[in-house]
Amino acid sequence: MFFFIDHSNGVPIYEQLVRQVKYAVADGVLSSGQMIPSVRQLAQQLAINPNTIARAYGQLQTEQVLEPLRGRGLVVRKDARSRCVKARSTLLAARLRSALEECLQSGLSREELTELFQTELAALP
Amino acid sequence: MFFFIDHSNGVPIYEQLVRQVKYAVADGVLSSGQMIPSVRQLAQQLAINPNTIARAYGQLQTEQVLEPLRGRGLVVRKDARSRCVKARSTLLAARLRSALEECLQSGLSREELTELFQTELAALP
Amino acid sequence: MFFFIDHSNGVPIYEQLVRQVKYAVADGVLSSGQMIPSVRQLAQQLAINPNTIARAYGQLQTEQVLEPLRGRGLVVRKDARSRCVKARSTLLAARLRSALEECLQSGLSREELTELFQTELAALP
Amino acid sequence: MFFFIDHSNGVPIYEQLVRQVKYAVADGVLSSGQMIPSVRQLAQQLAINPNTIARAYGQLQTEQVLEPLRGRGLVVRKDARSRCVKARSTLLAARLRSALEECLQSGLSREELTELFQTELAALP
DNA sequence: GTGGTCTAGACCACC
DNA sequence: GTGGTCTAGACCACC
Numbered sequence: 072m073f074f075f076i077d078h079s080n081g082v083p084i085y086e087q088l089v090r091q092v093k094y095a096v097a098d099g100v101l102s103s104g105q106m107i108p109s110v111r112q113l114a115q116q117l118a119i120n121p122n123t124i125a126r127a128y129g130q131l132q133t134e135q136v137l138e139p140l141r142g143r144g145l146v147v148r149k150d151a152r153s154r155c156v157k158a159r160s161t162l163l164a165a166r167l168r169s170a171l172e173e174c175l176q177s178g179l180s181r182e183e184l185t186e187l188f189q190t191e192l193a194a195l196p
Numbered sequence: 197m198f199f200f201i202d203h204s205n206g207v208p209i210y211e212q213l214v215r216q217v218k219y220a221v222a223d224g225v226l227s228s229g230q231m232i233p234s235v236r237q238l239a240q241q242l243a244i245n246p247n248t249i250a251r252a253y254g255q256l257q258t259e260q261v262l263e264p265l266r267g268r269g270l271v272v273r274k275d276a277r278s279r280c281v282k283a284r285s286t287l288l289a290a291r292l293r294s295a296l297e298e299c300l301q302s303g304l305s306r307e308e309l310t311e312l313f314q315t316e317l318a319a320l321p
Numbered sequence: 322m323f324f325f326i327d328h329s330n331g332v333p334i335y336e337q338l339v340r341q342v343k344y345a346v347a348d349g350v351l352s353s354g355q356m357i358p359s360v361r362q363l364a365q366q367l368a369i370n371p372n373t374i375a376r377a378y379g380q381l382q383t384e385q386v387l388e389p390l391r392g393r394g395l396v397v398r399k400d401a402r403s404r405c406v407k408a409r410s411t412l413l414a415a416r417l418r419s420a421l422e423e424c425l426q427s428g429l430s431r432e433e434l435t436e437l438f439q440t441e442l443a444a445l446p
Numbered sequence: 447m448f449f450f451i452d453h454s455n456g457v458p459i460y461e462q463l464v465r466q467v468k469y470a471v472a473d474g475v476l477s478s479g480q481m482i483p484s485v486r487q488l489a490q491q492l493a494i495n496p497n498t499i500a501r502a503y504g505q506l507q508t509e510q511v512l513e514p515l516r517g518r519g520l521v522v523r524k525d526a527r528s529r530c531v532k533a534r535s536t537l538l539a540a541r542l543r544s545a546l547e548e549c550l551q552s553g554l555s556r557e558e559l560t561e562l563f564q565t566e567l568a569a570l571p
Numbered sequence: 572g573t574g575g576t577c578t579a580g581a582c583c584a585c586c
Numbered sequence: 587g588t589g590g591t592c593t594a595g596a597c598c599a600c601c
Contacts, residue, residue, distance in 0.1 A: 094303060168319075171313075174291075251591095334576080375589070379589090417562060418570070438542065501600090
């Protein structure tokens with residue numbers, strides 16, 4: 072699977088999972104009707120407490136991204152993609168905006184910030 | 197004074213204070229030898245518990261940004277600025293980088309990301 | 322457990338704990354991966370406020386001696402020993418040096434000081 | 447004068463002064479009947495709050511090391527020397543002992559400690 | 572007046 | 587269960 076957990080960045084693990092599932096659906100990597108890994112399987116794979124996975128999956132059901140397939144597991148809802156695309160925009164914009172705000176409040180000029188953006192973007196794989 | 201506390205963003209208050217003091221020193225808003233507000237005074241002004249301020253000030257001493265004038269208060273160390281400029285770069289770069297990483301991992305292309313950056317930057321005051 | 326708190330020597334309790342944990346790791350009494358007592362447990366055992374323990378544990382994380390297993394507790398980092406050996410040397414040398422300095426500045430000769438050292442060392446259990 | 451104040455070692459300034467006066471008397475650098483600097487003069491010279499000097503001098507009177515010379519200042523009592531020699535022994539022995547105790551408790555062997563002692567002693571001016 | 576430490580206890584996220 | 591943060595308030599040394 073394609074989930075990456077960062078144990079050290081302070082973002083709750085279940086929250087990282089929720090986001091990554093949404094991103095995968097938005098991006099089409101996970102498509103409607105597709106089954107996602109079982110709680111146990113993913114817990115083992117990521118070496119994470121099953122409760123944490125369950126919590127993420129629960130939230131994704133509440134947010135109408137996943138739905139249970141009677142006794143067999145969870146699948147991506149067929150109306151999930153547009154919802155996830157929207158969610159992704161919102162989440163990313165908010166994340167980026169708050170980083171930019173901190174930069175400007177720290178005294179960085181817009182020019183310095185733009186330069187920093189380009190440097191960092193270029194440095195990413 | 198020029199400190200703004202966001203009680204809702206999950207970042208610990210003492211951590212927000214530590215950063216903002218560093219930014220202020222880096223930016224020259226606080227300069228060497230200058231006294232910073234007393235624990236009690238700042239606590240009252242920000243409506244925050246004095247212990248929380250003291251914790252931030254303690255950390256800033258450990259990081260050699262502030263030094264005590266025994267019994268009189270805390271001042272910015274004379275060698276603090278370059279240290280804070282460096283710290284600011286590190287902190288902001290890390291913050292921005294992790295936001296960009298999330299954007300790219302979510303499936304956004306570099307072009308979309310650059311566009312998002314410009315939109316968000318333009319929207320900020 | 323093997324921690325001893327001296328409430329009367331002026332050294333902050335959390336600082337005594339930080340040192341003793343470092344010494345225990347340096348000495349191999351605590352080894353990598355080993356869990357340390359929980360905040361509440363140690364607080365009860367030493368009849369100390371949990372906050373004080375938490376403060377010491379927090380500092381030990383900052384200094385990369387301990388790391389969290391989220392939701393389960395704190396363990397000694399696997400690279401902590403060499404760090405603690407170094408820290409122990411530094412701490413003890415500084416402590417001893419400052420005692421020796423005071424002795425010499427007081428007018429004691431090196432011979433008298435050496436004699437005092439031997440007497441005191443012999444008197445210790 | 448021959449007083450050295452270390453603002454960074456945590457020992458209260460007045461306590462440093464009290465000790466140093468006792469050491470000077472014990473060592474014969476200050477002898478009976480000799481006047482010591484006035485509160486104001488010493489405060490200015492050491493760039494220290496006069497209250498702090500006054501507190502140290504007060505304690506030295508209580509401990510029968512100094513006595514007032516009606517309206518003209520403080521002098522070393524004529525019976526002060528033996529008292530100070532005794533005090534010096536006690537103070538230095540206690541200081542050294544507590545350093546040695548910490549060393550042994552940290553896991554250092556007596557041999558390592560003796561070696562450390564010799565190294566540190568040799569390194570002092 | 573200043574900061575530093577500690578206690579007591581609440582609340583939180585995570586597991 | 588775990589640690590982390592914060593509030594409230596006491597007490598201390600120092601100036």
